[in-house]
Amino acid sequence: MRLSLACLTKPILHGYFRSSCSWRVRIAFALKGIEFDHLPVNLIKDGGQQLTDQYKALNPMQQVPAVQIDGITLSQSLAVIQYIEETRPGPRLLPADPKKRAQVRMISDLIASGIQPMQNLYVLQKIGAEKLQWGQHFIQRGFEALEPILKETASKYCVGDEISMADICLVPQVYNAERFKVDVDQFPTIKRLNQTLMKVDAFKLSHPSCQPDTPADIRT
Numbered sequence: 001m002r003l004s005l006a007c008l009t010k011p012i013l014h015g016y017f018r019s020s021c022s023w024r025v026r027i028a029f030a031l032k033g034i035e036f037d038h039l040p041v042n043l044i045k046d047g048g049q050q051l052t053d054q055y056k057a058l059n060p061m062q063q064v065p066a067v068q069i070d071g072i073t074l075s076q077s078l079a080v081i082q083y084i085e086e087t088r089p090g091p092r093l094l095p096a097d098p099k100k101r102a103q104v105r106m107i108s109d110l111i112a113s114g115i116q117p118m119q120n121l122y123v124l125q126k127i128g129a130e131k132l133q134w135g136q137h138f139i140q141r142g143f144e145a146l147e148p149i150l151k152e153t154a155s156k157y158c159v160g161d162e163i164s165m166a167d168i169c170l171v172p173q174v175y176n177a178e179r180f181k182v183d184v185d186q187f188p189t190i191k192r193l194n195q196t197l198m199k200v201d202a203f204k205l206s207h208p209s210c211q212p213d214t215p216a217d218i219r220t
């Protein structure tokens with residue numbers, strides 16, 4: 001087998017400890033057992049390091065994460081997750097069954113396109129005041145849709161009994177819900193899945209509370 005040099009170098013994750021989209025990528029790397037180098041991009045410090053020309057050259061959307069892997073640079077966490085799914089061994093992150101696979105994509109997109117972008121830093125900075133209520137509104141609305149969907153698709157995990165990309169999206173979004181003071185008790189399926197997943201090492205080790213760039217005062 002011929003291995004290109006690019007495949008032999010560790011991927012580099014440009015991310016931020018508290019970014020839910022960076023956390024998604026960290027979970028996927030952990031589940032697949034992929035070692036990576038972490039280059040922190042502080043979204044707050046100096047007005048936001050993602051806004052520098054240097055970072056813009058890496059990711060023109062000026063958001064995290066960006067991942068350098070196999071000689072290419074990818075932004076957008078779901079594209080990264082699907083790329084490593086297609087190129088790396090280890091547990092499957094998308095089910096083989098087409099219906100379950102579609103359900104995983106539906107749940108992932110619901111979160112990654114329907115909820116998270118409405119409460120990300122850039123949008124909230126544009127809103128000005130009312131940030132908390134704005135974020136709460138869109139997470140609440142999204143979880144009201146997600147709960148009945150998960151009730152249908154979930155068994156041990158979001159879709160059946162295998163951890164998938166849907167679970168990778170769910171846990172960081174629940175973390176954001178808690179940050180925005182959405183009462184997750186309203187959503188028993190979401191709550192139960194989050195509790196189950198937070199016992200899995202890949203989710204624990206990648207948690208925002210214990211990353212290289214986690215500030216000392218909130219590190220656990």
Ligand SMILES: O=C(O)/C=C\C(=O)CC(=O)CC(=O)O
Pocket residue numbers: 018019020021043044116119120121122176
């Ligand atoms: O420390 C901060 O407050 C800044 C940024 C974030 O949390 C990341 C986001 O923009 C939200 C998100 O990932 O969903």
